[in-house]
Structures are given as structure tokens and as C-alpha cells.
Amino acid sequence: MGSWWEGIDESRLLIAPDPGVNEDGSACFLSLRHPKSGLRTPYLLCNGLLQELHWFKQPSGSWFWGDYVSEDGSLYIATPIDPIFIMLPIFEDARMKKWDDPGKFRQLGEILFINDCSGYQRLFSMAEDCMEVVCESKEIGSTKFFRLDDTKVLAWLLYKVSKLKQTLSALDQNYAAREEKDTLVDAVSILGEYLKDDPWLKLLCNHFKLDSLEAKTKASDFEICPTDIGHSVGSSNFSQGKNTSEKKAERNVKQAKKAMVETESRNIKEMFTRASRRRN
Structure with missing residues (x-):
């Protein structure tokens, strides 16, 4: 499963999309560098x-896992990620670009x-398929060569911004009523969680004439869910910045939900305890 899993002697629940299985009937965990921080981070292929x-911990709660109840309330959720984000830093380093030289x-x-x-070598066929989007390529005989292209990367990022803006505006009425620039800053900030500040986040901010510090500050408002093994998975539960009254209302709702979950969790535990006593 990969070195990040070694030494952890306990059951873990993983919820993931079901794209089918590999030809050998298995999936594998890969240790790759996070595109923003450069830290080694686990991914699922x-x-x-x-x-x-994404790692989630439900305080004082439990999860059903088939007929089994996990009492600590922790689980992993796997969500698809565009592999270009993961490969962008290593393709940037590989071209050895200097000043105006394209590399x-x-x-x-x-x-x-x-x-x-x-783990990157396991992504060979994936990289060959997707990196044409952001790279120039040329063939010499039967050998193909790649070089990252700034213009193509910017076009890809602009597409991502456009899709994020559409998604944010469709979330609810509050998002839909926001100013165009606020939605734009949010979209750039979300992408900034997966991009190094220099050159890609800076390039994006310059294109939209945004203050890169504003985008990075906005990104700090998002809740990052780190794994419990010392790595950040570089993904977020994106919570939009709100005014004071909205934050208070949201906090009250969260507290009410937490109390309800804790009560239900105790009831579930008591139910299983009584059932086990009857069997004994």
C-alpha cells in the first residue's frame, strides 16, 4: 500500500468513487509530492x-462499516484530482528554464x-495522455519529448477558474449573489491550494490583475483536513468567508448538529452494548 501506511496496525475506512478495479483486481496507494507544499502525500490510484x-475525524462519534462499528469516528474519503496538478511541479523543474529561455x-x-x-513512475501512461494539454511535444524517431509551455498552462488554469466560478455560483443563493470579483478571488484562492506561488499562482493573479497576497490570505480561510500521519493532503472543505452574523449562525448550527451526533452516537453504543450482554 505504500510506505505511508506501514506501521499503522488498525482498521481504516476509506470511502472512494467506484471506477472499477485494476486488471489484477486491486487498487494501490502512491506516495507523491503535494503540488503546493512539496511534502510526500498519499494518493490512491x-x-x-x-x-x-481527505481525513475526517468525528469527535465522540462512530461510523457504521458494514456490520462493524468504528468507535473512533475517523475515516478517509478519496476524491478524484486532475493529475496535471500533481505533475506540474516536476515538469516545471524538468525543463530547467532560465530567464527567457523556454527550457x-x-x-x-x-x-x-x-x-x-x-510512485510517479506508476503514472507514466496517465502523464502521456494528459500532459499534452500543458506541454509542447515532439517526436524523434519512436521517442517522444515534452516541455512545459507557459501559455498552455495559463490556458488550462483559466479553464479551471471558469469551471470553479460556475460551481461556486451554483452552490446556493448567497454564492450566486456575490460580486464577480469576490467569486473570482475565491476560485483563484482554491486553485492556489494546489499551485506554487511562483510561478503559477503569481501568473494567474497577474492575468486577472489580482493582489496575490489577497488570494493567499483568502485561501487561509479554507479549512484544510490533514491526514493523521503528518501529511497534508492538499485538499479543503471549502468554507466561504462570511460576515459576523453568518458565522455565528453557522457556529450555532454546527454546535446543535454536534450535540445531536454525540447523543445518537451514545445511543448506538448503548444499543450494541445491550445486544452483546443479551448474547452473553
Whole structure:
């Protein structure tokens, strides 16, 4: 399953999309570098779909896992991630760009060979399919070479911003009523959780004439759900910035839900305790 899982001797519940299984009937965990922080982070690869892991902990709660109840209330959720985010930093390093020089063309196998992260080599066919979107490529004989292209990367990022703006506006009436610039800042900030400040977040902010500090400050408002193994999975429960009254209302709702969950959790535990006593 990968080095990040070694030494953890306990059951874990993972909820993930079901794209099918690999030809050998299995999925695998890969240790890759997070595109923002560069830290080694676990990802799930299943049938050609790359997924990032989010860790959730429900205080004083439980989860049903088939006929089993996990009492600590922790679980992982895997959600698909565009592999271009993961590969962008290593393709940026691989072209060895200096000043106005566009950099070097490199073979895909050479780009994906990372000494301390062998997981990238498992993404060879995926990279060959998707990196054409943000790279120039050329073939010499039967060998194909790639070089990251700033213009293509910017076009890809602008598409991502456009899709995020549409999604945010469709969330609810409050989002739909927001100013265009606020929605734009939110979309750029969300992408900023997966982009290095220099050059990509800076490039995006310059294009929209946004203050990069504003985008980064906005991003700090989002709740990051780190795994319990010391890594950040680089994903967020995106909570929109709200005014004081909205925050208070939201806090009250959360407290009420927490109280209800804790009560229901105790009832569930008591039910199973009584059932086990009857069997004994």
C-alpha cells in the first residue's frame, strides 16, 4: 500500500468513487509530492483514476462499516484530482528554464524518475495522455519529448477558474449573489491550494490583475483536513468567508448538529452494548 501506511496496525475506512478495479483486481496507494507544499502525500490510484485522500475525524462519534462499528469516528474519503496538478511541479523543474529561455525537452521516463518518490513512475501512461494539454511535444524517431509551455498552462488554469466560478455560483443563493470579483478571488484562492506561488499562482493573479497576497490570505480561510500521519493532503472543505452574523449562525448550527451526533452516537453504543450482554 505504500510506505505511508506501514506501521499503522488498525482498521481504516476509506470511502472512494467506484471506477472499477485494476486488471489484477486491486487498487494501490502512491506516495507523491503535494503540488503546493512539496511534502510526500498519499494518493490512491485505481483503474487509471488518481484520487487524493481527505481525513475526517468525528469527535465522540462512530461510523457504521458494514456490520462493524468504528468507535473512533475517523475515516478517509478519496476524491478524484486532475493529475496535471500533481505533475506540474516536476515538469516545471524538468525543463530547467532560465530567464527567457523556454527550457529543455525531456523524455517522459526521465521526467517521472524521482529518486525519493517512485510512485510517479506508476503514472507514466496517465502523464502521456494528459500532459499534452500543458506541454509542447515532439517526436524523434519512436521517442517522444515534452516541455512545459507557459501559455498552455495559463490556458488550462483559466479553464479551471471558469469551471470553479460556475460551481461556486451554483452552490446556493448567497454564492450566486456575490460580486464577480469576490467569486473570482475565491476560485483563484482554491486553485492556489494546489499551485506554487511562483510561478503559477503569481501568473494567474497577474492575468486577472489580482493582489496575490489577497488570494493567499483568502485561501487561509479554507479549512484544510490533514491526514493523521503528518501529511497534508492538499485538499479543503471549502468554507466561504462570511460576515459576523453568518458565522455565528453557522457556529450555532454546527454546535446543535454536534450535540445531536454525540447523543445518537451514545445511543448506538448503548444499543450494541445491550445486544452483546443479551448474547452473553
